Amino acid sequence: MRMAPIQGYDLELLKQVLSAVQIPVVVSGGASSNQDLDAAKLIGASGMAAGTMFVFQRPHNAVLISYSKI
């Protein structure tokens, strides 16, 4: 888990958690784009959570709820 600034998931931490536990891992915090979701999935996350990237537009954190295209 890591909070803003939005610069992608903490993939190093994700790797450590994945190697330490045998249960499904959901990564959350920091996603800014579809690429960030892909990167976490590639490493082995079972799920990816994202909020900010669907709500805020940078740099003014303008609220505009939208779903990015896959």
Place this chain on the structure above:
Amino acid sequence: MIKEYKEAELKADTAANYGRQYQQCSISVMDTIADPDITFDENGICNYYYEFKCLQLQNVFSGTEGENKLQELIENIKTNGKGKPYDCITGISGGVDSSYLVLKAKEWGLRPLILHFDNGWNTEMAVSNINNIIKKTGFDLYTLVVNWEEFKDLQLSYIKASVVDIEVCTDLAIGGTMQKLAAKYNLKYILSGNNIATEAIMPHTWIFNKADYVNLLNIHNKFGTKSLKTYPLYGFKEQYLYSIGRGIKTVRPLNLLDYNKVHAKKDITEKLEWKDYGGKHYESTFTKFYQAYVLPAKFNIDKRKAHLSTLIFSGQITKEEALEELNKPLYQESELKIDTEYVLKKFGLTSEEFQFYMKQPRIEHSIFGTQKFLTQRFPLLKLLKPFKHFIGR
């Protein structure tokens, strides 16, 4: 019983035509219903045709003249924006005019800050349009999200007051925020999508002054229940201070480029993946409900008549096409049912309460008091006007 708009019945009802026989303009689709002030000349041409021609002469420049004026404006905006994060500011609703203006701003090499006012009534399509535009142009977006409980209380006050222009609640806040943002970033130019070719005429009895915050506060004080702590109030005083004091100008570039609605729609569809939602100002569920149900059913006002007549005057459609459009129902029955349920639920009104307000007679805004122009209260301020362009530079 639900209040409905029945044009055929209104045509035959002298009272609905302000004591006259029904008459429609020989050129446009403006008529005696809902407009007490309409007049016709000996050829049956209404006053709005002449008003349009006047506005067009004063404000619209086409061909080389328009191009030159536009180039000059663009250069001025760029010069003024040097060394600043933005060179101008513009608002976006997700509708045709504002979307097209943003596209043009990109093509002209301008760097606007885009303001969007979220009053809680955005349709999904409007949001998706704005999102596409921001992604395609790369411009920065600033959203003002209004406090919904306050805004709901304000809109409900207008419904209870039985006044005609409920949209003042939205328009006043947009105008104010735009000026404040321009001041914050030290910008001199506000680009407005407002234009003569597609929206010049509007009977003054259909709308009210969009900057009269005294009227707004008085209506809210009488019918509201919550205090307006965060709502961006903006009045004549601020308007005067920003325009004279800081030299902030609102410019309307669409009047300089032979603006055509069909071409504009085609352009934004191709270049910005813009999607049509089927009616002027229908990007907001409330505005659609207000224009296609509240205004016609309660005030006998069908705003399409003014929109379509403007398009006839600017030569973009024929009267036959306008009549065909007017013959289409304002609302599909099933759609009206869904939207009514949604609006009433959002307002927390029962159907009986809402229909009670719909049946109340129209009350004029002025009954609640209006703001006097600052120059009326302080006549000496008029002396500053000639210096408007020098102050604040």
